[in-house]
Amino acid sequence: MTDKLTPTQIAWRAAQDIADGAYVNLGIGFPEMVARFQPPGREAIFHTENGILGFGEAPPAGQEDWDLINAGKKAVTLKPGTAFFHHADSFAMVRGGHLDVAILGAYEVAENGDLANWSTGPKGVPAVGGAMDLVHGAKRVAVITEHVTKDGKPKLVKACSLPLTGVACVTRVYTSLAVIDIEGGRFLLREKLPSLTVAALQALTGSELHLTGPVADLIVPEL
Amino acid sequence: MTDKLTPTQIAWRAAQDIADGAYVNLGIGFPEMVARFQPPGREAIFHTENGILGFGEAPPAGQEDWDLINAGKKAVTLKPGTAFFHHADSFAMVRGGHLDVAILGAYEVAENGDLANWSTGPKGVPAVGGAMDLVHGAKRVAVITEHVTKDGKPKLVKACSLPLTGVACVTRVYTSLAVIDIEGGRFLLREKLPSLTVAALQALTGSELHLTGPVADLIVPEL
Amino acid sequence: MDKTLPSLAAAVAGIEDGMTVMIGGFGGSGAPIELIHALIDRFIATGHPKDLTVVNNNAGNGHVGLAALIEQGMVRRLICSFPRSADPVVFTERYLAGQIELELVPQGTLAERIRAGGAGIPAFYTPTSFGTDLAAGKPVEVFEGRPYVRERWLKADYALVKAHLGDRLGNLTYRMAARNFNPLMCMAARVTIAQVSRIVEPGGIDPESVITPGIFVQGVVAVPDPAQEEDLNRAKAVYPKVQA
């Protein structure tokens, strides 16, 4: 019995919602893990901002070609049907609404779908990459995240306190505790860990969780 | 002794001003002839709106490949170093200021450089093609034209009466009688047929011809 | 994932009355003649689709391809840059009779508007057409002392394009100057159907040489020996053939 999902398990859950043949962009870091868990019989096609569509998994260590990398600068591989293109064409795919899904990390997600994931404030070096393009481009923008911060503060909030990446862009959040949709400016609870009451989940969430139907058990394999 | 240049001779004259290595777009029809008269030792690179840079001359009749045509839908040939690209890239070359010269035909050219070459008025079917892009894109826009219309009316005028292709865009006009620059909103006579007096040329021109220096003889070979 | 389609008829089955259809090609080069003719076949059999808005650089030549589509009365409105050709009689007669609307767009602006549609850019500024009748009613803005005209994106319900090689993922190459508007239209349509001279296995196109990545293509149909509009017109072809 886990009391929360691991990042790998969150990635697994997010992967279950990706349809066969979907064009998918996975954010740098944690979201990249989603690619490992495509359900049998389904094949998504992965896009990376730096100009590759339909790349394959990481090569064995020592066999990297550093001209064949993803947006996180990690080595990837070719697959039959891979295509290369320049950055303007790559973001035409993003901004033009051609991606089916983008899965990103988050510092905060607000109940209206606002996302904050690029800046923790005025200190340090700001860096945005392709996130602001992705959130207004992909047909569906989902977030995978711990349900609360390391300090135990809610990451699902009424309104973001950190600088926004995009306005009203996120429609589903996969957390370490639950699956939550965003519709009509509200958090709709869809799935939660069976070990957790709705009240307990609400206590860890920064705005009201609405129940518009039965809440399914969030069941994920050991990974 | 000719009393005016043939179109072929006008094209020859225009070709003498194209530098070695220049990127050149030639308008449909009469201007296409300019390509035939590159001076020895000079090699211009020709661009066509429909996506070829560095194409070669027309193939022999019967050997056309109708996927290898210019903007006038005439067959051309490959040369070593030819490149293909799509229409947006082609007009990035045009609009982005990458062409050295565009040479176009004209119905009328005004002394401020306005060009009318796409519409003879509200009757008939209007057609513009790439002319409006070329006149605001190429570093130098030149016109080759008869000095007067078939009815004997001036084509070099104070202000265009026909719908404009572009505003203040033409800087040199090669006519059947003269070579005229446009600078500071004035026609500057640079060359004229030796057989013609300035007064006679002025009588065939719709606005004042200015002389800011010696007028050279416009001497063109028999062609 | 397999985007290949069993027939030309299946390829054009989803095009409905009133839709905007981008048709690739510059004159005859890159024109998807067989897809257009399949659309005409459907119209003759069913009366649909009609009232189409067609986006193409030209307005057809002779009595095949786009000209034949117009001749059937299927096209209500044409967006193009150059409605002239060696034999433009079909368009010209209908236009002068007020039976077809024309939106004339400078060629580079047409290309960029289509690309913008595909790239999620709703509007952009261009120097092209400033001060001319074709800029009438459009916003003008001065940047760095020079005036520019604001132009809007163009999108379509369908794009019908002609490519050279294609794979089941929708990756495409083109043949020489038959590339022209085709890759842009692939980007700008909700559904792009490509006729290809040959279907290859994924990987059969060098990843460096893919011109249209498969994300922009929804259907691929094999037309192994495509007609060239220029050849059809030299042979004075008419589509559909008059039944004897």
Added chain:
Amino acid sequence: MDKTLPSLAAAVAGIEDGMTVMIGGFGGSGAPIELIHALIDRFIATGHPKDLTVVNNNAGNGHVGLAALIEQGMVRRLICSFPRSADPVVFTERYLAGQIELELVPQGTLAERIRAGGAGIPAFYTPTSFGTDLAAGKPVEVFEGRPYVRERWLKADYALVKAHLGDRLGNLTYRMAARNFNPLMCMAARVTIAQVSRIVEPGGIDPESVITPGIFVQGVVAVPDPAQEEDLNRAKAVYPKVQA
């Protein structure tokens, strides 16, 4: 026409103090390390060029390439989307000390602004960054009910890019994802210098496979076995090497 240049030193000789220089690459892939190092050599020898504005997706990694250029103090201002890397210490220290200006641009907007510069589009609208700090002060317009931010073109005096094959006419190909920003920067600079792994005869690149047509390139210099930034950083390389 022969755009080939005899040396890296000759290739970067025209870059002057205060110029805007676009440098290709995404992280290390497609980064023209040898051209950057030649620019550093010139600076060490002559004190020029300095006060550069550099456009790149990133801000360098380790102590080679762009990071080394910054470390020399040659860069006054950086326009980039992601100034982080495995080892961003050079940029980070200078930035936090107020010694280098940063204009942060979303990656797709950066790419499109560069393309716009090359394509003669002074401004365009994008949904990207609407409602965020990065849209502060920028005009917003609503099209079809959705708000968009107006962005301006980016142009440069020079572009330094890394290509794979090149010919004397300036036609270029790239290698895999090392393509990235390079073809766009070729379009947007007054002078584009490409380092290529191999110079081929005109025609040695299939006309269908030319990614950057020669019109966008002013100089080509051969760098037969180019360094890969990632390899240099794994070897903890520093440029210029400290003299023992």
